[in-house]
Amino acid sequence: MTFFIKKIFFIKILIFFNFFSYSENFPTGARSTSMANASVTFCDIWALSHNQAGIAFLKHKSLAFHFENHFLLKEHSLKSIFFVYPTNMGNFGLNYYNFGYSKYNISKIGIAYAKSFSEKFSFGLQLNYFNTYIESNIKNQGVINFEFGFLMKISDNLSFGTHIFRPKKSKIENYENENLSTILKFGLSYNIQKKIIFCLEAEKDIKYKQNLKFGMEYNYKNNIFLRMGIFTNPNFYSYGIGFVFKKFKTDIAFSKHPILSYSSHISVNYEF
Numbered sequence: 017m018t019f020f021i022k023k024i025f026f027i028k029i030l031i032f033f034n035f036f037s038y039s040e041n042f043p044t045g046a047r048s049t050s051m052a053n054a055s056v057t058f059c060d061i062w063a064l065s066h067n068q069a070g071i072a073f074l075k076h077k078s079l080a081f082h083f084e085n086h087f088l089l090k091e092h093s094l095k096s097i098f099f100v101y102p103t104n105m106g107n108f109g110l111n112y113y114n115f116g117y118s119k120y121n122i123s124k125i126g127i128a129y130a131k132s133f134s135e136k137f138s139f140g141l142q143l144n145y146f147n148t149y150i151e152s153n154i155k156n157q158g159v160i161n162f163e164f165g166f167l168m169k170i171s172d173n174l175s176f177g178t179h180i181f182r183p184k185k186s187k188i189e190n191y192e193n194e195n196l197s198t199i200l201k202f203g204l205s206y207n208i209q210k211k212i213i214f215c216l217e218a219e220k221d222i223k224y225k226q227n228l229k230f231g232m233e234y235n236y237k238n239n240i241f242l243r244m245g246i247f248t249n250p251n252f253y254s255y256g257i258g259f260v261f262k263k264f265k266t267d268i269a270f271s272k273h274p275i276l277s278y279s280s281h282i283s284v285n286y287e288f
Contacts, residue, residue, distance in 0.1 A: 041181050041182075042096070044113065045060075045061075045066075045082060045283050046084075047060070047241075048062055048065070049271055050255055050256025050258075050268075052230060052231045052246055052247040053066070053217075053229055053245070054205075054230060057167060057175040057205040058070050059073045059074065060285075061074070061080045062080070064100070065111065067167060068129075068130050068140025069138040070138070071100050071128065072131055073132055076102065077100065078287050079288070081097055082281070083095050083283075084279060084281040087273070087276045088277060091116065091120075095115075097112050106129055107131075108129055109128035109142070110125075110128070111125070113125075119150075120151065121148070122146070124144055125145050126144045129142075137166070139165070140164060140165050141162065141164040142162060159196065163181040163183075164183075174204065175205045177202065177205075180198065181198065181201075182199065183198060184198075198222050199221045200222075201219045211234070212233070213231075213232065215230065215233075216228075217229040217230075225249050227249045229245065229247050230246045241259075241260075243255060243258065254270065263286055264284065265284070267285075268280075
């Protein structure tokens with residue numbers, strides 16, 4: 017690797033870690049990503065990553081896998097697995113994430129519970145354990161936190177959702193007492209004749225400027241979906257496609273960061 021290439025590589029590493037370091041809030045799922053993660057109203061297995069209230073309306077057991085690579089660097093890859101188990105008492109979910117490589121990695125495991133109180137309203141809660149490993153540190157750093165959300169189907173076409181990630185601020189000991197802040201999201205989605213979905217969402221990390229997200233999904237055919245999204249602060253766009261084959265769903269997405277280039281995402285979901 018030449019000096020010039022090495023320099024570019026480490027600049028990307030530093031910018032990426034500065035932007036994502038210790039957020040531990042990994043918005044996951046290629047469907048969501050292709051719509052700029054304007055997904056606080058979604059009712060699918062990926063709601064475990066966006067608003068746990070969404071899994072309350074699922075009727076079948078579901079298993080999903082997700083992989084994403086950021087900026088064409090293998091060190092910036094994220095792998096995750098999701099599982100939802102519906103019961104008469106409510107729906108339960110389990111998810112696991114791992115981001116990074118051997119010298120620096122972040123992992124997170126979450127256990128979720130969601131309950132619908134009617135056909136139009138649900139609540140979801142998730143307990144998380146977050147762990148970070150840095151090779152230069154003597155020991156791993158672990159933090160426990162939680163998140164919760166609400167989902168309301170205002171009409172057959174209009175839905176409203178809100179989600180709070182880490183309501184109580186926490187910090188990582190022995191890492192310059194890094195503070196982990198609260199993230200609030202709320203948004204709307206509007207479904208036009210089950211053909212087009214428009215999503216608008218606002219996200220506010222109390223440490224940073226508010227983000228606005230807009231996403232759209234078009235049901236091109238019964239089993240093919242086209243998607244796009246726009247995200248502010250930083251400004252980037254995303255797009256993708258989804259396929260449904262019997263009980264399998266496959267989603268592919270790409271996103272473009274203004275400084276750090278492209279990221280690719282793929283998700284596979286199976287309903288039992």
